[in-house]
Amino acid sequence: MKRTLTLLVLALTAMLTAQAKLNVVATTPDIASIAEVVGGDQISLTTLARPTEDPHFVDAKPSFMAKLNRADVLLHGGAELESGWLPPLLQGSRNGKIARGAPGDVRCNEGVAMLEVPVALDRSRGDIHATGNPHFLMDPVNAQVVARHIATVFAQVDASHAEDYQANARRFVDDLNARMAVWNKALAPFKGAHLVAYHNSWPYFASRFELQLDLFLEPKPGLPPSPAHLAAVIARMKEEGARVIIVDPYLSRKTAERVAGETGATVVDVTQFPGGVKGTEGGYIATMDYLVKSVADALGRGSSTR
Amino acid sequence: MKRILIYLLAISYPAAVWAETNGKSNDLSELKEQLRQANEAFERAMQQHQAAVTTIQQRIQALESPGGTSHPPAVAEAAPSPATAPVPPPSQPKTWSPADPIRIGGAQAYMDVGLVGTFAAGGSTADDIEGGTELGGHDPNQRGFTVQGVEATFTGAVDPYLRGLATLNFSVDAEGESFFEMEEGWMETVSLPANLKLRGGQIYSEFGRHNPTHLHTWDFVDTPLVNGRLLGPDGLRNPGAHLAWLAPTPFYTELIFGVQNSQGETAASFRGGGGHTHGGEEEGLPFAYRHADNDRGVATFSDLLLTPRLVSSFELSDEITLLLGASAAFGPNSIGAEGGGDTRTEIYGADLTFKWKPVDHHGGFPFVKWQTEGLWRRTGVGAFDWSAEGTQNDPGVLLDPATANAPAILDRETLSDYGFYTQLVYGFRKGWTTGLRLDWLDGQTGEYEEQGLLVADGSGGGAPAGNDLLRDARWRLSPNLTWYPTEFSKVRLQYNYDDRRDIGIDHSVWLQFEFLLGAHAAHKF
Numbered sequence: 001m002k003r004t005l006t007l008l009v010l011a012l013t014a015m016l017t018a019q020a021k022l023n024v025v026a027t028t029p030d031i032a033s034i035a036e037v038v039g040g041d042q043i044s045l046t047t048l049a050r051p052t053e054d055p056h057f058v059d060a061k062p063s064f065m066a067k068l069n070r071a072d073v074l075l076h077g078g079a080e081l082e083s084g085w086l087p088p089l090l091q092g093s094r095n096g097k098i099a100r101g102a103p104g105d106v107r108c109n110e111g112v113a114m115l116e117v118p119v120a121l122d123r124s125r126g127d128i129h130a131t132g133n134p135h136f137l138m139d140p141v142n143a144q145v146v147a148r149h150i151a152t153v154f155a156q157v158d159a160s161h162a163e164d165y166q167a168n169a170r171r172f173v174d175d176l177n178a179r180m181a182v183w184n185k186a187l188a189p190f191k192g193a194h195l196v197a198y199h200n201s202w203p204y205f206a207s208r209f210e211l212q213l214d215l216f217l218e219p220k221p222g223l224p225p226s227p228a229h230l231a232a233v234i235a236r237m238k239e240e241g242a243r244v245i246i247v248d249p250y251l252s253r254k255t256a257e258r259v260a261g262e263t264g265a266t267v268v269d270v271t272q273f274p275g276g277v278k279g280t281e282g283g284y285i286a287t288m289d290y291l292v293k294s295v296a297d298a299l300g301r302g303s304s305t306r
Numbered sequence: 307m308k309r310i311l312i313y314l315l316a317i318s319y320p321a322a323v324w325a326e327t328n329g330k331s332n333d334l335s336e337l338k339e340q341l342r343q344a345n346e347a348f349e350r351a352m353q354q355h356q357a358a359v360t361t362i363q364q365r366i367q368a369l370e371s372p373g374g375t376s377h378p379p380a381v382a383e384a385a386p387s388p389a390t391a392p393v394p395p396p397s398q399p400k401t402w403s404p405a406d407p408i409r410i411g412g413a414q415a416y417m418d419v420g421l422v423g424t425f426a427a428g429g430s431t432a433d434d435i436e437g438g439t440e441l442g443g444h445d446p447n448q449r450g451f452t453v454q455g456v457e458a459t460f461t462g463a464v465d466p467y468l469r470g471l472a473t474l475n476f477s478v479d480a481e482g483e484s485f486f487e488m489e490e491g492w493m494e495t496v497s498l499p500a501n502l503k504l505r506g507g508q509i510y511s512e513f514g515r516h517n518p519t520h521l522h523t524w525d526f527v528d529t530p531l532v533n534g535r536l537l538g539p540d541g542l543r544n545p546g547a548h549l550a551w552l553a554p555t556p557f558y559t560e561l562i563f564g565v566q567n568s569q570g571e572t573a574a575s576f577r578g579g580g581g582h583t584h585g586g587e588e589e590g591l592p593f594a595y596r597h598a599d600n601d602r603g604v605a606t607f608s609d610l611l612l613t614p615r616l617v618s619s620f621e622l623s624d625e626i627t628l629l630l631g632a633s634a635a636f637g638p639n640s641i642g643a644e645g646g647g648d649t650r651t652e653i654y655g656a657d658l659t660f661k662w663k664p665v666d667h668h669g670g671f672p673f674v675k676w677q678t679e680g681l682w683r684r685t686g687v688g689a690f691d692w693s694a695e696g697t698q699n700d701p702g703v704l705l706d707p708a709t710a711n712a713p714a715i716l717d718r719e720t721l722s723d724y725g726f727y728t729q730l731v732y733g734f735r736k737g738w739t740t741g742l743r744l745d746w747l748d749g750q751t752g753e754y755e756e757q758g759l760l761v762a763d764g765s766g767g768g769a770p771a772g773n774d775l776l777r778d779a780r781w782r783l784s785p786n787l788t789w790y791p792t793e794f795s796k797v798r799l800q801y802n803y804d805d806r807r808d809i810g811i812d813h814s815v816w817l818q819f820e821f822l823l824g825a826h827a828a829h830k831f
Contacts, residue, residue, distance in 0.1 A: 050624070050665050057670035059663050060831045061627050062558035062619035069501060069552055084793075087828045091469065092560075094552055096497030100463065123794060181345050222669070222792060224736055250668045 022158045025071040025098075027082045028055050029273040030137045031108055031146070033284040035075055038150045038168045042161045046071075049082075051273035051280075054250040056127075056222075060085040068093035071104065072157055075150065078107025079114065079134035106153050108146045112136050115203050126220025138272055139204035140180055140288055144173045179285055183209070183292040190299040194242035196233070196265070198225075198251040201272055205291065215242060217255055225255055237263045244298040246270040249277055266298040417462040418825035422522045424454040430814035432804065436480045439782075439804050439812055441534025444477060444521045446816050453478040454818070455521050457489070459827065468493045473520065489520065489543065501554065506547035511613040512562045513633040514655045514679045516727075517541045523830075525675070526784055527800045527816045530727035531745040535776070536653060536683045538574025542635060544611060557620050564613035568637040569601070575651050575683060576611055576637040577601060591761065593776045594641055595704055595754050596690035596716055600649060601640040611637035619831070629659040629831065642688020647718050649686040656680050661831070673733040680726035690716040701764040704771060706757060711767060716754050723749035723777055737790045745782040752777070773808050780806040794822040 022043040026032035032047040039045065046067050049058045068074065068089055076082055090098070097104040114132030121130055136142045151169035155162035187209040195206060196215040199222075206213035215236055219229040236242070243265045247256045256267045270291055271277045280287040426446040432439040436447035446452040454477065461471040472491040478484050492507030510518035516533050518541075533541065546566025553559035569577040577598075592598070604610065617631035633655040642649055657679040664672065692713035696703040706714040725747035733739045752774065760768030786800035798818040805811050 052666040054668055054670065057667065059627065059661065059670075060829060061621065062560075062617075062629060062831050063621055063627075065552065066555070066558045084826075084828050088830045091494075092503075092552070094497055094501050094503050099466075099496050101466070123792075127792065177342055177345060181341055184345070250666050252668065 022154060022161075023070055023072045024075065024154075025067055025073070026075040027077065027086060029275060030284065030287075031075045031077065033274045033287070034137075034143060034147050034172070035150055037172045037283065038147055038165055039154060040164060040168055042158065042164060043154070049273075051271065051275035052249045055081055055273075056084055058082070058085045060089050062092075064089045065092040068098065069095050071095060071098050073104040073106060073153060074098035075106045075108055077134050077136075078109040079131040079136065080129040081134035083129075103153065103157055106150065108149065109134070109136055110149060111145045112142045115207065116200075126218075127222030133200065133203050135201040135272055136204050137284075138202055138291075139208040140176050140183070141208065142204060143284055144176055147172045175285060179288065183288065186292050186296045187211070187299075190296065193244075193299050194237075194240045195295070196237060196242050196245040196259075198245070198247045198256060201248060202246065202270075209292075211295075215240075217245070217259065225252075230255070230259060234259055234262045237265060243301075244268055244295065246295065248272065266301060268294050268298045270294065417460055420459045420825040420827065421456070421823045422459075422520075422820065423456045424521050424818065424820045426452040426454055426527060426816050426818045428814065428816035430802075430812060432812035432814065435814070437539070438809075439802065439806075439814060440528050441531055441539060442529025443539035444475075445528035445534075446814075446818075447480040452480075457520065457522070459825070461825070461827075463496075464493055467496055469496055470494075487540070501552040503550045503552075504547065505550070508545050509543060509548060509564070509566070511542040511544070511564050511566060511611070511635060512548060512550075512615045513537065513542055513613055513635055513653070514615075514631065514657045514681070515659060515677055516679060517543075522820055522822070525677075525729060525731045525739070525741050525788075526743055526786060527798060527818045528784075528802075530679070530729075530743070531747050531780065531782055532679065532681050532725035532727055535747055536575060536681045536723060536725065537635075538572060538578060540572045540574075542575075542611075542613070543572045544568070544570060546611070548613070555618075557618060559616070559618045562613075562615040562617075564611075564615075566611040566613070567604075568609060568611040569604075569640075573611055573637070575635075575639065575653060575685065577640040590775060591704070591771060593774070594685070594687040594716075594721060594752065595714075595759070595771065595774065596642050596687060597695070598640040598642075599644050599690075600642045600647070600688050601644075602638070602648075609638050611635060625662055625664055627661045627831070629657075629661075631655075631657045633657070639685060639687075641685065642716075642718065643690045643694065647686070647688040649688045649718070651683065651685045653681060653683045655682070659831075669736045671733045671736040671738075673731075675731045675733075676729070677731075678726065678728040680724070682722070682724040685721045685723070687716075687719060687721060689718045692716075696762075698762055698766050699764060701762055703762040705760040705762050705768050707760060708757065711760065711762075714757070714759050719753050721749065721752050721777065723747070737792075739788045739790075741784075741786050741788070743782075743784045743786075745780075745784070747781070748779040749774075749777040775808065778807050778809075780804070780809075793826060796820045 022039065024035055024039060024043045025046045025048065026035050028049045029047050029051040032045060035043065036045055048064050048067070049055050076086060096102060099105060109131065114136060117132035118128050118130065137146065147169045151165040154165040191210045193211055194215065195202070195211050195213045196217070197213060198217045200216055202213050215233055217225045217230065217233060219226055237259070245256045245260055245265050246268050247253050247270065249269065249271055253267065259265065260267045269277045271280055271287065274283050274287045275281050277290070280290045427450065428446060429449040430439060435449070440446060444454045446454065455475045456477070457473060457475045459471070459473045462469070464470045470493045473489040475487045475489050476484065477487070488508055490508055490510060492505050492509050494505035495503055498504060512518055516530055517537055544566040546564060548562055548564035550560055550562040553561060567573070571578050602609070613633065613635045615631060615633040617629065619627060619629040621627050635653040637651060639649050639651045658677070660676040662674040663670070667673065692704045692715070695713065698705050698711050698713060704714040705711045725745070727743055727745045729741060729743035731739050731741040755773055759771045761771050762768040782805070783803045784800055786798055788796055788798040790796045796819070800816050800818070802814040802816070803811070804814065
């Protein structure tokens with residue numbers, strides 16, 4: 001009898017502590033993968049966008065409102081990537097903890113040096129973001145900034161596990177530093193090589209690894225590729241010897257394959273989001289491993305046939 | 307100068323580390339550790355360099371942008387070194403004080419400003435387009451060109467507790483007369499306790515899916531017939547307030563309760579004068595063949611318009627979302643003579659939205675959206691004596707053959723009207739959608755329609771009044787094709803097949819075009 005009671009009490013305690021977990025909502029899976037490492041078992045994590053979908057155009061499902069209503073912390077990019085769907089959800093969430101400026105409102109781009117910040121806002125240049133290119137997590141150094149930022153917020157909101165969060169973030173930063181050497185080495189032979197992308201999601205990756213990313217299948221961000229533009233891209237690729245086209249899972253691989261067919265380039269499936277392509281399910285570092293390896297392999301193949 | 311120093315540091319530090327430790331040991335792990343340190347130092351230097359560049363860029367921008375000289379970038383934006391600097395503090399925006407100016411423009415404005423212009427061009431076999439084939443106040447209203455609306459939206463945080471929005475619409479009617487409408491203008495709470503949200507001002511009634519939306523979010527050129535007839539040409543919106551509660555269910559459930567004024571042209575089925583508004587079905591006899599004279603003003607709470615709504619959403623799979631809603635509106639109306647009785651209108655509605663979007667969509671495409679709304683209205687109409695309007699020799703007076711063509715005396719009765727629209731929109735490739743909508747309306751024939759009344763022609767007799775055209779059966783089928791060059795513009799071609807009992811069949815073709823400047827409101831579900 002006594003033992004049953006003890007078990008019951010233990011079970012109840014377990015349930016209560018389970019419920020006491022920090023409720024974290026991340027807008028995109030890349031941010032979520034860092035939060036998962038930093039938060040460990042102390043958080044309960046919900047990701048809104050799926051890794052294969054276009055993060056600019058996520059459906060503002062009403063269920064997201066219910067999820068945001070219960071969140072202790074909202075992690076979002078802070079760079080307008082989610083501006084097409086997050087604001088009405090936030091307005092409907094009625095949650096002061098994650099309201100603008102509250103401790104639970106985490107703009108992950110804080111402390112990140114944003115690239116391509118427009119000097120003037122002009123939509124004739126396509127879909128540009130006032131705060132700069134929002135795909136900043138494709139640079140592992142920025143992932144370190146974000147991990148530390150998240151740890152600080154978690155520690156502030158859930159002080160009882162502050163040390164866990166800080167330790168997890170430190171470990172993540174160290175792991176990234178260790179991998180960084182490997183990634184740098186893998187891509188070092190291709191410094192200055194040209195990369196062609198469908199959409200301009202990759203300037204941070206390119207600048208970190210000193211690749212040249214200056215050709216895009218989209219004529220302007222968000223516009224569909226026109227035949228004239230593709231012809232120009234093909235000509236430039238031949239001129240510059242660009243041999244690799246990278247394509248996100250939600251973009252048209254067919255278009256990229258057509259251009260590759262004309263130029264002899266290789267199409268590489270890339271993703272910004274863990275789980276976006278096969279082999280990236282393991283998290284942020286696994287995704288970077290995959291990206292570096294597949295880009296290096298493709299560049300290697302390109303240079304051997306040159 | 308600073309940049310050069312950083313470069314020097316970046317190059318020299320790893321070299322120094324290497325030189326210092328080179329002679330000591332060849333231990334592999336130690337070398338690895340050194341490499342890691344060197345790498346870290348390099349990252350640090352790069353990050354500092356980037357931060358410096360960003361700061362300089364931002365300063366240049368601030369100087370270059372007109373009027374934007376004052377604000378240096380915030381410290382947090384100036385990118386501390388990831389390896390050493392303290393972690394950036396969580397977002398702590400500057401506390402707003404009422405003395406701060408309201409600024410427009412740039413990413414740091416206190417208010418988002420957007421402007422949408424929507425226009426139509428086309429033609430119809432119908433002569434009565436405005437209020438006839440088209441029932442909405444912002445629908446195409448004539449052959450040739452129509453300014454459907456040029457709409458300005460202002461929105462933003464009022465202070466830490468409130469959010470505000472105003473939508474002002476400018477249009478031109480079929481006669482070329484310009485008119486201005488305040489569609490919405492309200493403030494709402496950001497985070498009340500108990501999952502509540504309070505909104506007050508000039509608000510749309512949360513009735514169904516279509517009613518609380520603006521022209522530029524519609525998937526078709528024009529208003530669904532059932533909305534135009536049962537809720538009014540401009541929809542149901544009036545000064546008032548609503549309280550919305552997000553239920554603590556695992557799925558999304560929201561309960562909204564609105565209280566608004568019940569008079570005016572934007573409450574057409576209530577004390578709005580029986581549909582006598584711009585763009586309304588106003589030709590010929592009034593609704594229920596009696597004028598709206600019975601205006602008793604607001605005496606008690608029950609003279610206000612009450613609009614409850616319950617809405618839930620379920621995700622059937624990763625790709626399929628379902629939304630179900632039930633709405634109602636209760637309030638007094640003014641139909642019938644002064645002292646004709648305490649007449650009221652009740653409107654009930656049910657709506658269903660089904661949306662499919664694959665997990666690897668590109669720019670939101672492809673998708674399928676199926677939306678259906680059904681409405682049922684019960685209108686109590688008061689007694690009305692046409693002898694107050696004139697004699698049997700006055701043209702336009704309603705006469706009753708049963709009493710030797712004396713002006714008709716209409717009894718009090720309750721009228722039932724109902725209808726639905728169902729629409730399917732298929733986004734088949736990025737920027738392209740095609741849609742099909744079916745509209746259907748009918749009503750129970752009223753006693754006043756069965757009395758064989760005549761409309762006086764001035765000779766003591768008259769022509770049969772027939773069925774009430776404001777309640778008559780009709781249906782419409784509308785296929786369309788839309789191209790969105792970007793999210794900020796669209797071109798839409800739509801064909802309408804209209805079949806109205808007692809009037810006949812009409813064909814209309816409309817080309818709609820639209821542009822958007824400034825802030826683009828996010829897409830709601």
